[in-house]
Amino acid sequence: MLYPMSPKVVELKRKLESFMDRHIYPNEERFYREAEELGPWKVYPVVEELKSLARAEGLWNLFLPESGHGAGLTNLEYAPLCEVMGRSHLAPEVFNCSAPDTGNMEVLERYGSEQDKERWLKPLLAGEIRSCFAMTEPAVASSDATNIESSIVRDGDHYVINGRKWYTTNATDPRCKICIFMGKTDPDNPDRHRQQSMILVPMDTPGIEVKRPLPVFGFYGVPDRASEVIFTNVRVPRENMLLGEGRGFEIAQGRLGPGRIHHCMRLIGLAERTLEKMCRRVRSRVAFGKPVSEQTVTQERIAESRIMIEQARLLTLNAAYAMDTVGNKVAKAEIAMIKVAVPNMACQVIDWAIQAHGGGGTSNDFGLTQAYATARLLRLADGPDEVHRNQIARFELKKYSNA
CATH class of the missing domain: 1.10.540.10 (Acyl-CoA dehydrogenase/oxidase, N-terminal domain)
Incomplete structure (x- = not known):
C-alpha cells in the first residue's frame, strides 16, 4: 500500500x-x-x-x-x-x-472562546446537542460565497442579524441548539473576502424561524435535515463573533477543507457498498437464459466501478496526506480534485447499480435511491463541480504564468 x-x-x-x-x-x-x-x-x-x-x-x-x-x-x-x-x-x-x-x-x-467551548463544544462532543451552519442563501448564487447578502450589524454590545438561509443542515432537529451564521459586517469593503463574518447564534434566540425542511430528491431527514431558516432582527452579544469581523471567509475555507474530504471519504464507502449490492444482485438474477453477471455489459460496468473506486480512493488519500504534511491551504488543489472526482464517481457507480437492480433499483427497498440522493447532492454541497474545476484550472495555468 x-x-x-x-x-x-x-x-x-x-x-x-x-x-x-x-x-x-x-x-x-x-x-x-x-x-x-x-x-x-x-x-x-x-x-x-x-x-x-x-x-x-x-x-x-x-x-x-x-x-x-x-x-x-x-x-x-x-x-x-x-x-x-x-x-x-x-x-x-x-x-x-x-x-x-x-x-x-x-x-x-x-x-x-473558553466560554463558547464550555457552552457549545462540550455538549456537541458528548453528542447531547446538535448544531447547524447557515451560509447558503436562496436569493443569490451561493457558489460564490462573497455574494451572500445576510447582514450582521453592530449595535452597541450586540450584533443584529438579518437574512434568509437554506440548506441549513440540522435546523429542524429539536436537538439543534447552536448555529454558526455567515453574513456581512462590512459590505462596502473593497476586499470582497473581508466583508463576511461568522457569529454564534443560539437557536432559541428571538427572531429565528425555521421555515421548513427541504427535501433532497424527496427525502426528508435522509441523507440530512436540509432546512430553510429566516433570521429577523436577531440580537446576540458581540462576544459571539468568531475570530473577529471580516474573518468569516477565512474561517469558511478552514472549515470546508476537512468537511470536503470527509464527504469524499464517506462517498467511497458508499460506492463500495453499492458495488457489493450490484455484484450480489446480478449473480442472483437470470435474464435471457443466463445469469445477469455473465452479460458482458454487466461485467464492463463492474470492472469500471472497481477501477473508478480505486482511483478515487488513491486521490483522496493523496489529498489527506497533503493536508497533513503541507496544510489545508497549500493542499487546495488536491481537495478541489477529489471534490469533483469522488461524487461523480459515486453517481456513476450508483446509477449502474440501479440499472442492475431493474425497476426495484428505483424504489427505496435497496438503499440505492438514498445513496444516489447523497452522491448527487455532494456535486453541489461545499461548492459545485464547476467552481472546483475552475479553481483546479487556475492552479494549473499559474504554473505557466511566465511561459
Whole structure:
C-alpha cells in the first residue's frame, strides 16, 4: 500500500467494522422507517440508542485531529475509518462524526472562546446537542460565497442579524441548539473576502424561524435535515463573533477543507457498498437464459466501478496526506480534485447499480435511491463541480504564468 495503516488505525477499523455488522446494518431498515414516519422535526430513537453503544466501545469523535477530545488521528489515518462509516447513512451520527457538527466542532475548537467551548463544544462532543451552519442563501448564487447578502450589524454590545438561509443542515432537529451564521459586517469593503463574518447564534434566540425542511430528491431527514431558516432582527452579544469581523471567509475555507474530504471519504464507502449490492444482485438474477453477471455489459460496468473506486480512493488519500504534511491551504488543489472526482464517481457507480437492480433499483427497498440522493447532492454541497474545476484550472495555468 502507498499509505499503510498504523496498528492503531487497523484496530479501530476492526472495531468499527464489527460494530457496523452488529448494530448498524441490522438497524438500517428501522432507521429509514423512523425517518419517514417521524419526519425531519423529530429525534430518531434508533440513533440515540446506538450512540450510547458506540461511545461505550470508544468509537467516538474519531474525526478530531490534534485534540484531546477525540482519537487524535491525522486526516490520512481517519480516511479508512470515515470510509467504513460512509457505508451507511445511519453510521456517521451514531459515532458523532456527522456533518455539519464535525465542521462546527472544529470551528469552535480553533476559534471559540473558553466560554463558547464550555457552552457549545462540550455538549456537541458528548453528542447531547446538535448544531447547524447557515451560509447558503436562496436569493443569490451561493457558489460564490462573497455574494451572500445576510447582514450582521453592530449595535452597541450586540450584533443584529438579518437574512434568509437554506440548506441549513440540522435546523429542524429539536436537538439543534447552536448555529454558526455567515453574513456581512462590512459590505462596502473593497476586499470582497473581508466583508463576511461568522457569529454564534443560539437557536432559541428571538427572531429565528425555521421555515421548513427541504427535501433532497424527496427525502426528508435522509441523507440530512436540509432546512430553510429566516433570521429577523436577531440580537446576540458581540462576544459571539468568531475570530473577529471580516474573518468569516477565512474561517469558511478552514472549515470546508476537512468537511470536503470527509464527504469524499464517506462517498467511497458508499460506492463500495453499492458495488457489493450490484455484484450480489446480478449473480442472483437470470435474464435471457443466463445469469445477469455473465452479460458482458454487466461485467464492463463492474470492472469500471472497481477501477473508478480505486482511483478515487488513491486521490483522496493523496489529498489527506497533503493536508497533513503541507496544510489545508497549500493542499487546495488536491481537495478541489477529489471534490469533483469522488461524487461523480459515486453517481456513476450508483446509477449502474440501479440499472442492475431493474425497476426495484428505483424504489427505496435497496438503499440505492438514498445513496444516489447523497452522491448527487455532494456535486453541489461545499461548492459545485464547476467552481472546483475552475479553481483546479487556475492552479494549473499559474504554473505557466511566465511561459
